[in-house]
Amino acid sequence: MFWKRKKKEKTPSPEETLPVRHVSIDELREAVHKYADSLPKGVQLSVIINEDLTMNYELLAPFLKAIPKETYYMSRETYEIFEEKDKQLAEELDMIQKAVDKYVQQKKELPVIEGDPYHRVSYLKLEKLNLLPYRPDRDFYITDEEFLITHRKPQ
Known part of the structure; x- marks a missing residue:
């Protein structure tokens, strides 16, 4: 059956x-x-x-x-949400956050431009360790909150 x-x-x-x-x-x-x-x-x-x-x-x-x-x-790294026009910003934010995290892991210090009051990320320091595939056209800053990256210049 x-x-x-x-x-x-x-x-x-x-x-x-x-x-x-x-x-x-x-x-x-x-x-x-x-x-x-x-x-x-x-x-x-x-x-x-x-x-x-x-x-x-x-x-x-x-x-x-x-x-x-x-x-x-x-952003997978910071959970910030972006509109379609800012897709590249989301990608760069993740790229820079990963590079900063690896830099801190290796050097035990933040990759900031010396003397910069805004804690601007030093692309030169990241490039010296081959942590960046390319240099973004915008600045990124390191916040005091768990060393997260932001594209917004601090006040």
């Missing part, structure tokens, strides 16, 4: 059921905070960051109640 298998009904993904609409960067940030608060202990927020630094909207959809029309990027 042959048994007929029941076809499994496919559960629709959030992309198939939620509306695609404009989502502001502030709305997205709020959804990311809610998502982060819901993560089990030990799970990193980086699970929502795809390899190309785009964000996994499927994971954020329950908090947004929509799928964003826009493409947003998130």
